[in-house]
Amino acid sequence: MKFNIPRKTEALLIIIAAVPFLYNLVAPILMGADHVYRIHDFLDSVGPMSVLISQSALYVFNPESIVSGIFIEQPRAFFGSPFNFGVNVTYHFGVLNGLVINNLIIRLTALVSMFLLLRRWHPLDRERAFVLSVSLLFAALPTFIPSGLSFMSIPAFILIEQLVAEKGMKVRYVFISIWLCSYSFLFHIGMFVILIFFVMALYRTFYLKKFHPSSYTWLLILCLTYTLLEYQLFYVQLSETDILSHRIDRFTNSENALNFFGLLGMSFIKIFEGNYHASYYPGWLILGFAVIISFFRFRGTQLLVNRLNILLLSMCMIGVVSTFFDTRMLLRVKEFIPILNVINFGRIDYALSALVFIVLGESMFGFMHFRIPVWLKHSIIFGIVAGISIWAVNYSREFVASNGHDAPSFRDYFLNDSFDDLRLFLKSDIDFSESAGILNLGINPVICQFHGIPTIGGYGNSYPLEHKRMFQRLVQPSIDRNQFWGAQLKAWGNRCYLPFSTIRTVESIDEVVNLAVMRKMDIKYILSRKIFKEQAGVRLVNSYFGKEEYWGVCYLYSVQ
Structure with missing residues (x-):
């Protein structure tokens, strides 16, 4: 019909x-x-x-x-x-x-x-x-x-x-x-x-x-x-950054990953979260199986295909339902059961991948071999359109404070005259072409990078795997105090920075970083959103004022 x-x-x-x-x-x-x-x-x-x-x-x-x-x-x-x-x-x-x-x-x-x-x-x-x-x-x-x-x-x-x-x-x-x-x-x-x-x-x-x-x-x-x-x-053959090692290290060494052939196991876990970034890993396997199975027409094979379809559909529905609950009811439940905050149920904008897998499963297995209700067909079609619409709205909500949303504008986030002043000060003391960079604590390194200041940490993954491991040794005191963020550093192989939440309650720098490793990495300056108490080898040099609602006051320390 x-x-x-x-x-x-x-x-x-x-x-x-x-x-x-x-x-x-x-x-x-x-x-x-x-x-x-x-x-x-x-x-x-x-x-x-x-x-x-x-x-x-x-x-x-x-x-x-x-x-x-x-x-x-x-x-x-x-x-x-x-x-x-x-x-x-x-x-x-x-x-x-x-x-x-x-x-x-x-x-x-x-x-x-x-x-x-x-x-x-x-x-x-x-x-x-x-x-x-x-x-x-x-x-x-x-x-x-x-x-x-x-x-x-x-x-x-x-x-x-x-x-x-x-x-x-x-x-x-x-x-x-x-x-x-x-x-x-x-x-x-x-x-x-x-x-x-x-x-x-x-x-x-x-x-x-x-x-x-x-x-x-x-x-x-x-x-x-x-x-x-x-x-x-x-x-891997063309660069010195060894991205493949980043990916393998990210998945197989993660404490919260099911190590089932490493990457593949993590992918199936992510399907339950509706995470489209990982959805194609099992997807291409299922699709490949479907193409191979299409060459066979005997009853037993078809029964297996139908069972796989039911399994796939169930996995996708779990992703969709858990995403809905995470963004609706579980927000209140988490206030009473804090442990739920460490569970990633997914987000609305990721739920689209679950719909895609429903589409894949039903079109490749179900629709060719057994009848399903017309209302389900219609629901899937309009569900895709609705999912994309929600995704678009969710993206838009992250953009501009001027439109009445909470997210900072690009200019407020990146463009601050104080950081230009910081760059001029640092350039008078260190050679950026030879410097390993400054260490950022509680402020994203990209802000400094935007103003031309090299950083030890970073949000991207264009650095050697050994550098990532050295960074983890550098911030080991923070990892010991904050197990959640330590797991994040291991699970996300291309992230090397400490957010403000990891330093908010500490009093001294040695509670945040290993000073011996810091000197080994030849770090000359630290830029922090937190003011620390005086200690040997670290001296407060200056302060820089950003927009209060975003960055507030940032403190520059020199490392002796």
Whole structure:
């Protein structure tokens, strides 16, 4: 039975999707750079880029520095468009202007790809309206990192998916070549290409009664390729940062990871949390099994497939339900049962991955082999649209205080004249090109990086694995006092900094860091949001005033 969307519903979906898309295209130009940034994802982008620009070292790198290797294309380390175009724009126009320009380019890219898509789909029927609304909702997400291009380019990938289904292997081979040649550009796009392909496969299988084996084979190729890229198998040979070791160390040595083949075990745990970052690990295995199993048609195999479908659906529903409870009822429950605060149930914006797995499981296993209620089919389709909408709203809420939200604006978070004064003071005393950097306590290192000050710690992962382990030895006193943050440092292999919560109650610096390790790392200065009592070898030099509601007073200590 074909599902017909009423014309008014069709128009409403498109309007809902198009309004935020157009708003985010125009608003950064009218309002300036304050409007456009989600702080979390820029912590590992803006800082390293700013250090390179401030040192006039965009193409020259200090191998010992945390900020290293723009040409090795660290994932999430530098923002931009295809082939480092965005990096060059930022270099020539500055960080803020560069980000606004990149935003405009990315949005226009989405508009052009949408135009090409609509040319193929004329007149607009119900299938096209559904895909258009979903893709526009992706494109509306106000994000300006490399993975942001994945949202904006969803329409183009729908077009590619159409060509794959119609033309078969020739287009597939061409696209694989493009993928492998520009793997860094497509790195974060991969998950969303796979996601939208799942949606399209579901829609065709379920409502149009069309089955394209080549599309499912293509999905398997996408998943396998993306997995190889995620593990950076060839980065290890091209760089000194050893990202592969970071990933393995992060998962297999984590205290809260189920060590079932290391990475794979962690991935299945993350599925229960609705975490899309890890969802493709078991996803490509399940998809690969589905492709292989499609060659067999005997009864026993089909029974196994159906059982796997039920298991998969159950896992996804746990992710969705736990996410709902975490963001609704459990907030109050946690006040009475504090231990629940250490359990990550997931977030609304991650719950979409669970919906994707429902789509995958039902389209690959269920819809081809046994009947399910029509209401469930409809619920899944509208659930995807609702999930993406909630995701977009949740992203937007993190952006600008000027729009009535709690999140700081980009300018309030990064741009503070006091840190420029700090940079001038430090530069008069140390050579930034040779210095290991300063140590940040209670203030994110990216703030200093944005102002051109090298740091020992960092939010990104562009540093050697040995450096991470040395940093953990440096902050061992803090880890001993705060087991939760110690587990976080082990579980997140690319994080090397101490938040304010870890130093709020301490009185002396030696309760926070190991002074002997600090001297071994040749750390000359400490910037802290906490004032410490006097002790031998550490002297208060100056204080710098930031915005009270964000950074307050920061204290600079010299290490003797």
